[in-house]
Amino acid sequence: MKVIKNLALVFIVVGAVLLGGPVFGFSSFAADRDADVNVADDTSAYLGIFDNSPNQSADVISKNGGEGTVYYLDDNTGTFDAAAIDAEVIEFSGSSTGLVAQVDTTDTTHDFAVGVSCGTSDLKDTGNVTIHLNASDNPTIDLERTTSSQIEVDCKGKSSALFEVTSAASTGDNNNTAVIDIKNNGAAETVKGISIDSTSSSADTVNNGNNPEIIIGNSNVNRNKKNKNKILIDGTEYKVKGGEDIASGETVQITISEFRDGTSTVEMSGKTVEFSLYSSNSKIQTIQTTLS
Missing domain, CATH: 2.60.40 (Immunoglobulin-like)
Incomplete structure (x- = not known):
């Protein structure tokens, strides 16, 4: 009985602390802590992510300029700048490549676009591309995403200037x-x-x-x-x-x-x-x- 009473007292104290302290949603709490953010619901996260891979504009075709937009990003906190968001191609269908990625502003309804270009690659294939995104602003974003659809990459005959x-x-x-x-x-x-x-x-x-x-x-x-x-x-x-x-x-x-x-x-x-x-x-x- 004494143990039960002591446990009950502990729960009451903990409950009082929780009720007395501020109530944070996940987003607010993470922002105050300057924490890494990687949430399941990409579109409503700090940096909203929209997969553009089902569209032809995601394809990387050298004769068409050699750059495809694989993701669009929305700054849901109003704190990010394109120059502060780093993008890197991790792999293409499980293999490393010379493909490169960059984040630019866009004149679409979104804030930023993640473009993939040939870089030093001479790849000609179809597959899924995995991108690593990192932003050093508060909140910090550090995540990887693989496109939901395969994109076409044709870097044959491209210029090797960079x-x-x-x-x-x-x-x-x-x-x-x-x-x-x-x-x-x-x-x-x-x-x-x-x-x-x-x-x-x-x-x-x-x-x-x-x-x-x-x-x-x-x-x-x-x-x-x-x-x-x-x-x-x-x-x-x-x-x-x-x-x-x-x-x-x-x-x-x-x-x-x-x-x-x-x-x-x-x-x-x-x-x-x-x-x-x-x-x-x-x-x-x-x-x-x-x-x-």
């Missing part, structure tokens, strides 16, 4: 010009074309009134005269006069001048620019960067 941005700044009057340095970490390539795909600013054209609006290394970009001698920010490819040879390990500078919304120049400091580089027969790589 560019990374080493510097990106806005300059000029009203900071309306982008100066971007890119380094080729892959094989040598001749860049034959470029498109300005999108920006996070209001700019819809690039036009400085004098040809060229875009310079890549030592090469100029030919404007399309039917578009009234301006560069459209809509993914249209513009040819690089003579092509620009970029050796392995070489860094070249891309100057884009001037960003405009109609006839008014647009300040690009802190804005994101997305552009694509092309070889003679296919897209080499799409690059997204934020200007300082």
